[in-house]
Amino acid sequence: MDATDRRLRAVSAHLQPQATAARRTSDSLAPNPTAGEYAHVLGYSAVLPEKLQTGKWNVYRSAHSPITLIDRFSDYPDIGTLHDNFVNAVETFRDCRYLGTRVHSDGTIxxxxxxxxxxAGTSRAAIGSGLICHGIPKGARVGLYFINRPEWTIVDNACSAYSYVSVPLYDTLGPDAVQFIVNHASVEAIFCVPETLRTLLSFITQMPCVRLIVVVGGVDENMPSSPAAAGxxxxxxxxLHRQGHMSPQPFRPPKPEDxxxxxxxxxTTGxxxxxxxxxxxxxxxxAGQxxxxKFYPSDVYISYLPLAHIYERTNQIWLVHRGAAxxxxQGDNLKLMDDLNTLKPTVFASVPRLYNKIYAAITNAVKESGGLKERLFHAAYNAKRQAIINEVKLVDVPEMNYTSEDQPYPxxxxxARGPIIFQGYYKDExxxxxxxxxxxxxxxxxIGLWLPxxxxxxxxxxxxxxxxxxxxYIAPEKIENVYAKCKFIAQCFVYGDSFNSCxxxxxxxxxxxxxxxxxxxxxxxxxxxxxCSDPRARAAVLADMDSIGKEAQLRGFEFVKAVTLVAEPFTLENGLLTPTFKVKRPQAxxxxxxxxxTMYAQLLDAESARPKL
Known part of the structure; x- marks a missing residue:
């Protein structure tokens, strides 16, 4: 299929009227007629036996494809790599908007x-060619140490085109973690920004594998001299872009298994x-999602979730396949609402805390301006609401009293098992x-349960x-060990969940x-x-905990924001301790x-009482 056919196909798909909600629901739940004797189709999922000899029907697959797990796009089966996916997008959507930023070259918004x-296709070829010109070999690991911006995506696409392995580094990582990752993965080239460059230079001599540092947003004449280390x-x-553009190199396409x-x-835990x-x-x-x-070239997505996390990267790969923008x-979460108002995205992926904050604003925008339309994609929840794209089963956890025989739900x-499961931990069998x-x-x-x-x-x-x-992510035992130094504390149980931000x-x-x-x-x-019930006592204990936390350099989200004091200790007798005197978390x-x-309700009340800006 040539580029003209692809573009016509994309346009035709976009012009097709969308099905009604009722029709979409019935279509998505339709059973596969060929699967009847092998699977019980329940609606969202189909259930199969894991092993025929046991007779136990405990493995669930998508009702869309209960016999064969999805591993390719049904309409583009030849796309097997990220490079294939981007080449297809460039050929099909060449003149469509792709990467947008409101941060201009002089730093103004x-x-x-x-x-x-x-x-973007031209730039990714220039960056990949530039890496080759600097002697970075095929298969080398390339670090990305900066927040979301167009250059991040271009570098990642360059890695795919020239068979480099990208190694994202959260911009919030401390020096020890960055140094460990770079050395563990033997990273040879690192893309950074001036702010993260300063961090790298503070321990660059401890990373002998690094041969090239590329500063995004840097000025040529302001670059520091290269360290004395050879190469x-x-x-x-x-x-690097200019060098690669002047000396273009052919792509080095990867294989699907690469x-x-x-x-x-x-x-967090080590x-x-x-x-x-x-x-x-x-x-x-x-392909499974x-x-x-479905997305279309008319869709616009706002990128602010960290690209160092696989969730945001997968979202963008998906959008690329459909030619979305x-x-x-601008790099500041506090100004995200301003970015939303300017961009007017049709696709928005987020986390629960932000959804809670802007839910009213979103619904008002839908009603009043139409900027965020009814197809607003609540992706953080969608990932759990969509049909299963792996096969899934539940395994008993007797120590937590969770079993497949539980009523009313197992x-x-x-x-999970299937083609999306990662290959394993690098150098760690x-x-x-x-x-x-x-x-x-x-x-x-x-821990999960199966609903009807x-x-x-x-x-x-x-x-x-x-x-x-x-x-x-929170490792509560680490935090509890820090707070154990507090003079008021005999024992401590730190709690949090995905529905609360603290x-x-x-x-x-x-x-x-x-x-x-x-x-x-x-x-x-x-x-x-x-x-223990006196608010002055709670305030004194919390203040001491804050002091201890600062000394231990806890991160902001690791600080406890509310505390309940109890006179009764945690014991084996009241079921709160294990025989090795560890807190039983589910029981606590x-x-x-x-x-x-009560604590979360009080925090919410306090937040609501604060004057709105």
Whole structure:
């Protein structure tokens, strides 16, 4: 199919009238007639036996494709890599808007300026060619150490075109984590901005693998001299672009099974782990999602979720396939509403905390201006509401009282298998085997239950790590160990979840310390319980916890924002401790459910009482 045919096909698809909601629902739930004897189609999902000899029907697949797992686009089966996907987009949508920014070259903020798919294609070839000119070999790891902006996406596309492996680095990572990741992945080239360049230069001699640093937004004459280390060079992005443009190199297309990226965790519970994802992983993921939601060249997406996270990157790959435009925020979350008002996106992916904040504004915009239309894509929830694109099963977790026999709904740890599952942790077979078993099931650590119709609902975490509403991961035991240094605290239970943006804590107090403090403050009380209920006592404990947290350099979202003091210690007898004296988190959550609800309600009331800007 030539480019003309592709463009006609894209236009035709865009002009087709959209089905009504009722029709879309009935179509999406229609069973596959060929699957009848192999699967029970429940609506959203189809259920199959994992092993025929057991007779246990416990594996769920999408009702769209219960027999064969999706690994390619049904309308473009030849697209097997990210390079294929972008080439198709450039050929089909060459003159359409692709990457937009309102941050101008002089740093001022204005209207969005756009780069077309064709222009971005030219730039990605120049950047890839420039890397070759500097001797960066095929298969080398390339780091991206800056926030979302058009150059991030261009570099990532260049990596795909020339068979480099991208290694995203969160701009908020500390020096130790950056140094570990760069050395662990043997990163040879790093793209950064002037701000992150300063961080890199502070320990550049500790990263001997780095041969080239490219500064996005840097000025040629302001570049620092290269370190004395042999082969190390620092240049600007614009210089690399010019060099590559003057010396174009042919593409080095990857194969579907080749590694596309290594995404490292932020190291919340230890050293960062690098999740290895192939080109085939990405294409399978996006192709599966494309079954349920369609985008068009007229769609506009706002990019502000970190591209270092796989969720945002997958969204953009999906949008590229359909020729949509991607407008980047100006880099400040506090000014996101201004960016939204200027860009007027039709596609918006977010996290629960921000949805809660701007829900009213979005609905008003839909009603009044039509800027965010009814096709507003609540992607953070959509990912869980769409039909399953892997195959999924639940595994019993008896220590948490979750089993497949639970009534009214089966519960257990969510395990997934299929072409989108990552290849494993880079250079870490031990941790890979901990999460991917011998039958290729990924044990996610999430606890889920099956609702009627084959819908999967996430209800808990198996591991002692969770995500807050804004997407930040929390390791509560690490935080509890910090707060254990607080003089008032005998025991501490830190709690948070994906519906709230901050942490709260239940503290079993050191009785004598709290009583001594009360005596110095002249506070009268009848017993320890009454003292624990005194707001002045809570404020004093929270202030001391804040001081300890600052000394330990906790990050902002790791600080507890509300505390409940209890006189009764956590014990084996009341079911709050394990035999090794660790807090039983699920039991503590249930035991203190009322206190947790009260703390979050009080925080919400306090937030509502603040004057609006």
């Amino acid at each position: 204005g209207d969005y300026k756009w780069m077309t798919y064709g222009e 190390m060079e620092i240049i600007t992005y614009s210089m 590694v596309a990226t290594i995404c490292y965790t932020s190291g 050293t960062p782990k690098g999740a290895v994802l192939s080109h085939a992983n990405f294409i399978a993921n996006v 494309d079954l349920g939601v 991607v407008g980047f925020y 519960r257990g740890e969510i395990c 031990v941790q890979t085997r901990e999460v991917i078993d011998e039958d290729s099931w990924l044990h996610t650590g999430d 119709g084959g819908r999967l609902k996430i209800i808990d975490r198996k591991k002692n790590i969770f995500k807050l509403a804004q997407g930040e 942490l709260v804590a239940v503290v079993a107090v050191e009785p004598e310390v709290l009583k001594s403090w009360a005596a110095l403050e002249g506070i009268q009380y009848e017993d320890l319980r009454q003292l 959550k249930a035991y203190f459910a009322k206190e947790i609800t």
